[in-house]
Amino acid sequence: MFNKFKKNESKLHQKERKLAFFLLLPTIFIVLSIVIFPLLANFWISFKPISLGDLRPPKLIIKENFRAKLINKDKTAEIHYRYRNSSAKYDLNNVIFNDTIPKGFTIKKIEPNDTCEIKDKNLTCNLEKVPAKSSGKIILKITTNDYWKKYKDNPKNTKPTTSYQSKNILTSFEFTFDNFKKVFSATEFVQVLKVSIYYTIFGTAGALLVGLFAAQILQKSFKGRTFVRGLLLFPYISPVIAVAFSWVILFDPFSGVVNSMLIQMNVIDKPINFFGQKYTDISIFGYIFKFPLALSMVIAFEIWRYFPLSFLFILARMQSLPEDVFDAAEIDGASPFQQFYYISLPFLIGIISILFLLRFIWTFNKFDDIFLLTGGNAGTRTFTVNVYEQAFAISNLGAGAAVAVVIFTFLLVFSLVFIKYSKKDAF
Amino acid sequence: MFWKYGLFCSIFAGSIWGAFWQIIFTMMGILTFGIPLELDVNQMLIIGLVSGIFYINFQKTISMKIHLTAIVSMTLLVYVFNFGKPYQINESLNNINIFILIFLTSAITWISINFSLNKISIGKLSRYDLENFYIKLMWGLGLIIFILITLVPFYIMIMTSLKNQQSLILNPLDFSLNINSDFKTLFNSYIELFTDFNFHLFLINSFFVSCVTVFITLFFSIPGAYALARLRFPSKKLFSSSVILIYLIPSIVLVIPLYAIFSQIGLRNSLLALIIVYPATTIPVALYMLRGYFSSLSSEIDDAALMDGLSRVQIIFKIAIPLSKPAIVSVGLYVFMIAWNEFLIAFxxxxxxxxxTLSRGIMSLNSSEVPQQHLMAGAVIATIPVMIIFLYLEKFLISGLSTGGVKE
Known part of the structure; x- marks a missing residue:
C-alpha cells in the first residue's frame, strides 16, 4: 500500500519534472541563443583581427552586356561579362558562374580561352580564383539568326548565377592577441579604468545617499505624498534619450538655461561648457585644483536618474518596519537622530548593501547615459563607451570585443560578490 | 550654547527660508516673464531673519490678521530696501508681475517660517525639540529641492519644444508663452516632426516592436514562471538564481557579436532583429516578477484543481492566468516600457x-542642422506614452519594483 503510494508519487514527480522542463524550454532556448551564445561569440571575436568592414562578406559582382548592331550584315554580336571581387582583403575561390544563352545564338569564340564551356545553351564558366580587388572580363563572340530579333530574346533576360567560396573571417581559424594588446597597452587603459571606477563609485554611492535622503523625506506622511512619490520616479521611468538630451540642452554653453541663468545672476562671467570641458580650475583657500567637470556632470546625471530606484527600495523596506518600535523609542526619550541611527539604519543596512552591489554592477555597465551626454569625450570614457568607440567609431570590432571581455570579467567578479552577499538577505 | 536656543533657531530658519525662496522665485520670475531680473539674496535673507524673530515672539497670539500683516509688511520691506524699484526694473508694464512675484516670495517664506518654527519656544530647547527643528527644516528644504530637481529637466523639455528658434537664440531664458499665439505656431515643432521627419512612422514602429515584445515575453514567461513557482524539479534553485544573473549581463557586452551575426545573416537592419533581441532581455525580468506573483497565490487552489482531475496546463489557463490578470497586465506594461525606452540595440x-523606432529617430535629430526644439518635441513624444502607462500602473510598479523586479 505504502509502496504503491510512493511509486505513484515518484511518477507524479517525474511528470512534473517533464512538464517543468517543457514549460521552461522556450525561455532556455531564447536566453541561450540571444544571451549566452553571443557572450561566447564575443570571446571568439575578441581574438580575431576583424574590422567592421569585414562583416560584409566578399561578393562576386557580375555585369552582363549585350552588344549587337540591329542592322548587322554579319549577324555577329558580343556578350560581355564583367566581374569584380567586392572585397579588398579576401580572395574568392572556386568561382563558377552559369548563364543561359537563348536559342538562336551560336558561340564562335570565347575570350579568354578555356574558361567557359557551353552545353545545351548553358554556359558554365570556371574562373577558379578571383583575387581580392581584382576584376576581369569574359567576351563571347556569337552569331545570330533572326530568331532572337523576332522574339526580342535578349541574353540579359537571364541573370548569371554564381557560386564561389571565400574565407569568412568570423568562422575562420585566424586568431590574434593584438586586440588585447591594444586594449591593455597605452596610457588609455589606465585612464579608462580610472574614469570607470570614479563613475561607478560616485554614481552608485551618490544615488544611494540621495535615495536614502528622499526615502527619509517621504517616510513622513503628508498631503500629496503618493503624488510626490510618483513624481520622484519620473527620471527613472522616462526614456533615457529624452532625459539625456534635455540635460544636454539645459546645460548647453550657448543657449542653455543654466549658463544664461548663472550669467544673469552674476555667478559666472562667461558660459561653462558643462559636458565638453574636461577640467575646470577651482580655487579653495588659494589652492587651485583641477575639478573634472564633465565627469562630475555625468555622475550627477547618473545620480539624478537612478536615485528613484534606491529611494523606492529603501522606502518599501522602511514601511515594513513596525511602527511600535519607534513609539517605544519615543517613550524612552530617543531623539529623532538617535532613532534614525539606532533603529532605522541597522534595519536598512541589508537592503542598502544589496542595492549598492546591484547598482554598482549596473552603473559599471551603463552605456546609454554617458554616450548620449558626452559621447565619451572630455574625460568621460568608461569601458562601456570604449566598446563602442573601438568597435564602431574606429571600426575595430575585435578590439571592441576585447574591451567587452574586460567588462565581462569585472562583471563576473562583482556578481560573485553579489551572490555571496545576497544569500544573507533574501532579495 | 547659543545654537541650542529657540531664538537662534528662528534666526537660522528665517534667513535660510528667505534666501532660499528668493533664489527660487527670482529664477522662476526670469523663466516665466522672460525679463532679466537681478538676484539679490541678502535682502530677503534679512527680511526672513526679522520675520523669524517676529514669529517666535508672537506665535502664541498669532491670528489671521497677524499673518496678513506679516506678509504685507515683508513685501513692503522689499520695496523699501530697493527704494521702490525691486529687481532694478524700470518698466512700469511689468510692475504688477513684479509685485505678485515679491508678494509670493514673502508669503511662501512666511508660511515656511511658520511651518519650521511651529511650537518652538524662544528659550533653551531640549535635544529632542532641537533635533526635531533641524529635521523639519531639512525635511521642508529637501522636499522642495527634490521636486524641483526632478521637474526642471522636464519643464525645460516641454517649454523648449513649444518655442521657436528665433526667440530661443534671442533670449534662452525666455520661457514665457504667448497665450495669444494660435495652435499652429505653438505646436509648430510637433507638426513639423510628424509631417517632415516621419515621426508617425517612428511612433508606429516603436509601438509595433514594443507590443510584439510584450506578446512574446508574456507567451513564454507565464508558463516558465508558473513552472518556477509551482512545479518541483531538480536544480530549480540554480535556475532561479541564474535568471537574476542573466539580467545582470549588459547589452553592451552582447551588442558586438549580435551585430556581427545579424549582419552576416542579413537581419541587422530590420525590425525583426529588434523583435528577436528584445524578448531575450525582457523574459528574465518578466519571469522573475511573475514567479513572485504566482508564489504569492495560495497553492491550495492548484492542489484542489489537481484532485478534480485538471492537468497542470489546464490549471495555468483556467486558474493561474485568470487569478493573476492584474499582475500580468502590469508586467506586460512594464515590458512595454522597457522595449519602448530601449536605445542601444535600436541605435x-x-x-x-x-x-x-522613436529612440533611434530622436537620435537622428541630434545634429546641428535640426533645431533644438524639434529634438525636445521628439523627447516629449517619446516620454508621454511612458508617463501614461506609469500613472496607470504606478501602484503595482512600486510594489513590483520594490519586491525585486528591477531592470534597467
Missing part, C-alpha cells in the same frame, strides 16, 4: 529611416 541595428 546600432537600424540604418533605414523608414524602420526607425
Amino acid at each position: 546600432m541595428f537600424l540604418d533605414d529611416p523608414s524602420i526607425f
Whole structure:
C-alpha cells in the first residue's frame, strides 16, 4: 500500500519534472541563443583581427552586356561579362558562374580561352580564383539568326548565377592577441579604468545617499505624498534619450538655461561648457585644483536618474518596519537622530548593501547615459563607451570585443560578490 | 550654547527660508516673464531673519490678521530696501508681475517660517525639540529641492519644444508663452516632426516592436514562471538564481557579436532583429516578477484543481492566468516600457529611416542642422506614452519594483 503510494508519487514527480522542463524550454532556448551564445561569440571575436568592414562578406559582382548592331550584315554580336571581387582583403575561390544563352545564338569564340564551356545553351564558366580587388572580363563572340530579333530574346533576360567560396573571417581559424594588446597597452587603459571606477563609485554611492535622503523625506506622511512619490520616479521611468538630451540642452554653453541663468545672476562671467570641458580650475583657500567637470556632470546625471530606484527600495523596506518600535523609542526619550541611527539604519543596512552591489554592477555597465551626454569625450570614457568607440567609431570590432571581455570579467567578479552577499538577505 | 536656543533657531530658519525662496522665485520670475531680473539674496535673507524673530515672539497670539500683516509688511520691506524699484526694473508694464512675484516670495517664506518654527519656544530647547527643528527644516528644504530637481529637466523639455528658434537664440531664458499665439505656431515643432521627419512612422514602429515584445515575453514567461513557482524539479534553485544573473549581463557586452551575426545573416537592419533581441532581455525580468506573483497565490487552489482531475496546463489557463490578470497586465506594461525606452540595440541595428523606432529617430535629430526644439518635441513624444502607462500602473510598479523586479 505504502509502496504503491510512493511509486505513484515518484511518477507524479517525474511528470512534473517533464512538464517543468517543457514549460521552461522556450525561455532556455531564447536566453541561450540571444544571451549566452553571443557572450561566447564575443570571446571568439575578441581574438580575431576583424574590422567592421569585414562583416560584409566578399561578393562576386557580375555585369552582363549585350552588344549587337540591329542592322548587322554579319549577324555577329558580343556578350560581355564583367566581374569584380567586392572585397579588398579576401580572395574568392572556386568561382563558377552559369548563364543561359537563348536559342538562336551560336558561340564562335570565347575570350579568354578555356574558361567557359557551353552545353545545351548553358554556359558554365570556371574562373577558379578571383583575387581580392581584382576584376576581369569574359567576351563571347556569337552569331545570330533572326530568331532572337523576332522574339526580342535578349541574353540579359537571364541573370548569371554564381557560386564561389571565400574565407569568412568570423568562422575562420585566424586568431590574434593584438586586440588585447591594444586594449591593455597605452596610457588609455589606465585612464579608462580610472574614469570607470570614479563613475561607478560616485554614481552608485551618490544615488544611494540621495535615495536614502528622499526615502527619509517621504517616510513622513503628508498631503500629496503618493503624488510626490510618483513624481520622484519620473527620471527613472522616462526614456533615457529624452532625459539625456534635455540635460544636454539645459546645460548647453550657448543657449542653455543654466549658463544664461548663472550669467544673469552674476555667478559666472562667461558660459561653462558643462559636458565638453574636461577640467575646470577651482580655487579653495588659494589652492587651485583641477575639478573634472564633465565627469562630475555625468555622475550627477547618473545620480539624478537612478536615485528613484534606491529611494523606492529603501522606502518599501522602511514601511515594513513596525511602527511600535519607534513609539517605544519615543517613550524612552530617543531623539529623532538617535532613532534614525539606532533603529532605522541597522534595519536598512541589508537592503542598502544589496542595492549598492546591484547598482554598482549596473552603473559599471551603463552605456546609454554617458554616450548620449558626452559621447565619451572630455574625460568621460568608461569601458562601456570604449566598446563602442573601438568597435564602431574606429571600426575595430575585435578590439571592441576585447574591451567587452574586460567588462565581462569585472562583471563576473562583482556578481560573485553579489551572490555571496545576497544569500544573507533574501532579495 | 547659543545654537541650542529657540531664538537662534528662528534666526537660522528665517534667513535660510528667505534666501532660499528668493533664489527660487527670482529664477522662476526670469523663466516665466522672460525679463532679466537681478538676484539679490541678502535682502530677503534679512527680511526672513526679522520675520523669524517676529514669529517666535508672537506665535502664541498669532491670528489671521497677524499673518496678513506679516506678509504685507515683508513685501513692503522689499520695496523699501530697493527704494521702490525691486529687481532694478524700470518698466512700469511689468510692475504688477513684479509685485505678485515679491508678494509670493514673502508669503511662501512666511508660511515656511511658520511651518519650521511651529511650537518652538524662544528659550533653551531640549535635544529632542532641537533635533526635531533641524529635521523639519531639512525635511521642508529637501522636499522642495527634490521636486524641483526632478521637474526642471522636464519643464525645460516641454517649454523648449513649444518655442521657436528665433526667440530661443534671442533670449534662452525666455520661457514665457504667448497665450495669444494660435495652435499652429505653438505646436509648430510637433507638426513639423510628424509631417517632415516621419515621426508617425517612428511612433508606429516603436509601438509595433514594443507590443510584439510584450506578446512574446508574456507567451513564454507565464508558463516558465508558473513552472518556477509551482512545479518541483531538480536544480530549480540554480535556475532561479541564474535568471537574476542573466539580467545582470549588459547589452553592451552582447551588442558586438549580435551585430556581427545579424549582419552576416542579413537581419541587422530590420525590425525583426529588434523583435528577436528584445524578448531575450525582457523574459528574465518578466519571469522573475511573475514567479513572485504566482508564489504569492495560495497553492491550495492548484492542489484542489489537481484532485478534480485538471492537468497542470489546464490549471495555468483556467486558474493561474485568470487569478493573476492584474499582475500580468502590469508586467506586460512594464515590458512595454522597457522595449519602448530601449536605445542601444535600436541605435546600432537600424540604418533605414523608414524602420526607425522613436529612440533611434530622436537620435537622428541630434545634429546641428535640426533645431533644438524639434529634438525636445521628439523627447516629449517619446516620454508621454511612458508617463501614461506609469500613472496607470504606478501602484503595482512600486510594489513590483520594490519586491525585486528591477531592470534597467
